[in-house]
Each structure stands twice: as C-alpha cells, then as structure tokens.
Amino acid sequence: MKLKFGSVEENVVTREEFPLEKAREVLKDEVIAVIGYGVQGPGQALNLKDNGFNVIVGQRKNSKTWDKAVADGWVPGETLFEIEEACQRGTIIQFLLSDAGQIALWPTVKKYLTPGKALYFSHGFGITYKEKTGIIPPPDVDVILVAPKGSGTSLRRMFVEGRGLNSSYAIYQDATGRAKDRVIALGIGVGSGYLFETDFYREVTSDLTGERGTLMGAIQGIFAAQYEVLRENGHSPSEAFNETVEELTQSLMPLVAENGMDWMYANCSTTAQRGALDWWKPFRDATKPVFEKLYNSVKSGQEAQKSIDSNSRPDYREKLEAELKELRESEMWQAGATVRKLRPENN
Numbered sequence: 468m469k470l471k472f473g474s475v476e477e478n479v480v481t482r483e484e485f486p487l488e489k490a491r492e493v494l495k496d497e498v499i500a501v502i503g504y505g506v507q508g509p510g511q512a513l514n515l516k517d518n519g520f521n522v523i524v525g526q527r528k529n530s531k532t533w534d535k536a537v538a539d540g541w542v543p544g545e546t547l548f549e550i551e552e553a554c555q556r557g558t559i560i561q562f563l564l565s566d567a568g569q570i571a572l573w574p575t576v577k578k579y580l581t582p583g584k585a586l587y588f589s590h591g592f593g594i595t596y597k598e599k600t601g602i603i604p605p606p607d608v609d610v611i612l613v614a615p616k617g618s619g620t621s622l623r624r625m626f627v628e629g630r631g632l633n634s635s636y637a638i639y640q641d642a643t644g645r646a647k648d649r650v651i652a653l654g655i656g657v658g659s660g661y662l663f664e665t666d667f668y669r670e671v672t673s674d675l676t677g678e679r680g681t682l683m684g685a686i687q688g689i690f691a692a693q694y695e696v697l698r699e700n701g702h703s704p705s706e707a708f709n710e711t712v713e714e715l716t717q718s719l720m721p722l723v724a725e726n727g728m729d730w731m732y733a734n735c736s737t738t739a740q741r742g743a744l745d746w747w748k749p750f751r752d753a754t755k756p757v758f759e760k761l762y763n764s765v766k767s768g769q770e771a772q773k774s775i776d777s778n779s780r781p782d783y784r785e786k787l788e789a790e791l792k793e794l795r796e797s798e799m800w801q802a803g804a805t806v807r808k809l810r811p812e813n814n
C-alpha cells in the first residue's frame with residue numbers, strides 16, 4: 468500500500484496485506500538455503516523455520532558457528548550442510564556471510580546459481596560495489612534483497628516476543644517474473660514487521676551512513692565527549708555515566724520510541740525542555756559537517772573499500788576484538804558494567 472511519511476508517499480508492504488499463509492504458498496516448492504551462521508544467519512533461518520518454511524543452513528564444518536547451528540537444532544546431513552552442498556540443494560540462496568566473506572565464497576556460490584534460482588542479500592554491498600567484490604550474478608537468476616533494519620539478534624528476539632523488526636526490500640534482477648512475490652514472501656518469512664521499498668544502492672549508502680553515524684559511531688562519540696567533560700570537571704564516574712548513558716537508554720529513549728522526541732521532551736521538566744530546545748540546533752550544526760564528510764566517504768566507495776580490506780585479513784576477528792576490548796575497558800563502559808549490575812532487575 469501507499470503510505471504518507473510526512474508529506475512523502477512511499478510503498479510499504481504489511482503483514483495484513485501479505486499474510487504468512489500467502490508467503491508459504493509462494494515459497495511452497497522452494498528450498499531456502501541460508502549461507503552463513505553469524506548474526507543475521509541464525510535470526511533469519513530460525514524465524515523462517517518457525518514460520519513453517521523449508522530451510523537449510525550452509526556453514527563451514529569445524530567452525531564455532533557450525534557448533535552453534537547444531538546447538539540451535541539444525542541437523543547435519545538433514546538441515547545443516549557444508550556451504551557448497553547447501554548451495555546445490557537450495558533454490559533460494561540467502562547469502563549471509565559477512566560482506567567481505569562473500570567475496571571469497573562467490574566463485575563457489577556462483578557455480579550453483581542455475582537458471583530460475585534466486586540470490587538473496589541482506590545488504591546492497593556486494594552488488595553495488597561489484598567492481599570491488601566481483602559479485603556479478605548470471606542473468607537468468609532473480610537477485611533480491613531483504614535488509615532487516617537492526618541486529619539479527621533483535622530480529623530473532625522480537626520474533627519470539629511476537630513483535631517484528633521492519634526491513635527494506637529491493638529487486639536488482641527479475642529473471643523469473645516471480646522476484647517480487649519471492650522477495651516479499653521471504654521478507655514476511657524472516658519475521659519482518661513490515662517492508663519498505665528501496666534499491667541496492669540506496670540501501671547500502673543509507674545503511675553504511677547510519678551505522679557509522681547516529682546508530683553506532685556518532686552515538687559512542689557523543690557519549691565519550693560528554694562523559695569526558697563531566698569527568699574533567701570533577702564529576703564521579705557513576706554520576707557521569709548515569710547522566711550520559713543510563714538515563715538515556717533506561718528512561719528517555721523508550722519514551723522517544725513510544726511517541727516521538729516531542730513527547731519525551733514534554734515528559735521532562737520545563738527547565739530541561741528550555742535547555743534542550745536551545746541546545747539541539749548547536750549540536751546539529753556542529754555535527755552536520757562530520758555527517759557530510761561521512762556521507763561523501765560512503766558515496767565515493769572509500770568506506771566499502773576500507774571494510775573489504777580490513778575484514779578480508781586472516782586475523783580480522785582478533786583485530787576487531789582487540790578494539791572492542793579497548794571500548795569495554797574504557798572507564799565509561801567499566802562504569803557502565805557496574806551500573807548495569809545495580810539495576811534491581813539484574814539482582
């Protein structure tokens with residue numbers, strides 16, 4: 468259906484319009500092979516299975532994630548296979564290796580993309596940056612995308628709670644005439660709350676911007692800046708952490724989620740409202756140049772190149788873990804660990 472977002476009309480697909488029974492009907496003869504069992508793999512594969520679809524998992528044997536798949540109930544030789552065998556058995560191949568890992572495995576996957584199959588991504592990365600990734604699908608397969616707008620962990624958790632994370636969807640290539648039905652059915656099948664339309668280029672550029680920006684990079688940066696100023700002015704770690712992070716995540720963000728920023732403001736003191744209404748624009752003006760720089764870095768392909776280069780190294784996991792450890796061991800997040808333990812529900 469068409470829905471207005473502010474004054475702009477967009478295409479969205481809801482569960483009411485495209486119920487699960489219809490999705491099952493569309494995909495009744497398909498074998499959905501989920502390749503990769505990292506973060507999105509488990510979320511999507513388990514939701515599909517619980518929704519009654521015919522799904523198998525492809526993962527490297529003798530890996531931690533193979534063991535995780537077994538622990539999650541996938542049965543070797545029945546529903547869990549080596550990547551190559553899963554690609555051969557699947558009629559829909561959900562390419563859910565890391566974006567860098569997809570480059571290495573592409574020649575293998577490509578071999579099994581026989582006419583009429585569908586190649587499914589959860590990111591526009593591989594296709595948009597095809598000059599860098601070498602991912603160029605044959606012309607006689609459907610190439611589709613469902614990108615859950617959140618962590619695979621949240622996708623699964625929200626499904627189990629009877630809720631649904633929203634996703635975007637796109638069609639890059641419709642070889643069979645069934646690409647639209649296939650992509651919507653898969654979007655509903657993986658547990659999306661609703662689906663909004665995009666294309667591969669817009670998905671990857673907005674996603675790379677968002678995760679580097681307000682969703683992950685900018686939020687950590689702004690937390691660190693405020694925490695440091697409070698500490699430099701003699702505030703204790705617990706006071707600085709509570710006034711920077713804990714109050715935001717526990718008290719105020721849930722109000723924003725429920726009813727918007729103005730409603731969160733309206734539920735704070737008039738003192739806070741006066742100050743926050745005065746200060747949001749200077750913060751916007753100070754950070755907007757950084758967001759413009761970020762967007763240009765995404766647009767030029769530089770962000771994609773950096774991520775391919777670093778995540779293709781054999782020791783990329785150790786390198787990432789070392790940097791996460793640095794964050795974890797920073798005073799702010801050490802203070803956070805103590806604060807979390809003090810939440811009554813954690814006692």
Ligand SMILES: NC(=O)C1=CN([C@@H]2O[C@H](COP(=O)(O)OP(=O)(O)OC[C@H]3O[C@@H](n4cnc5c(N)ncnc54)[C@H](O)[C@@H]3O)[C@@H](O)[C@H]2O)C=CC1
Pocket residue numbers: 503504505506507508527530532562563564565566567568569571572589590592614615616617618619620
């Ligand atoms: N993490 C998330 O929640 C989200 C991820 N996505 C997209 O979903 C796709 C999958 O991402 P994640 O689940 O985060 O991936 P991941 O980084 O967790 O990796 C998935 C799997 O790929 C395997 N892998 C990596 N390199 C490999 C190689 N060279 N050979 C064989 N296997 C290899 C890993 O062992 C892991 O099992 C990506 O396109 C990503 O951008 C989209 C939305 C959210």
Ligand SMILES: CC(=O)[C@](C)(O)C(=O)O
Pocket residue numbers: 615616617618619674678682
């Ligand atoms: C969770 C998500 O949608 C991200 C942040 O874009 C990602 O994990 O790549």
Ligand SMILES: [Mg+2]
Pocket residue numbers: 615616617674678
């Ligand atoms: Mg994302």
Ligand SMILES: [Mg+2]
Pocket residue numbers: 674675678
């Ligand atoms: Mg992303």
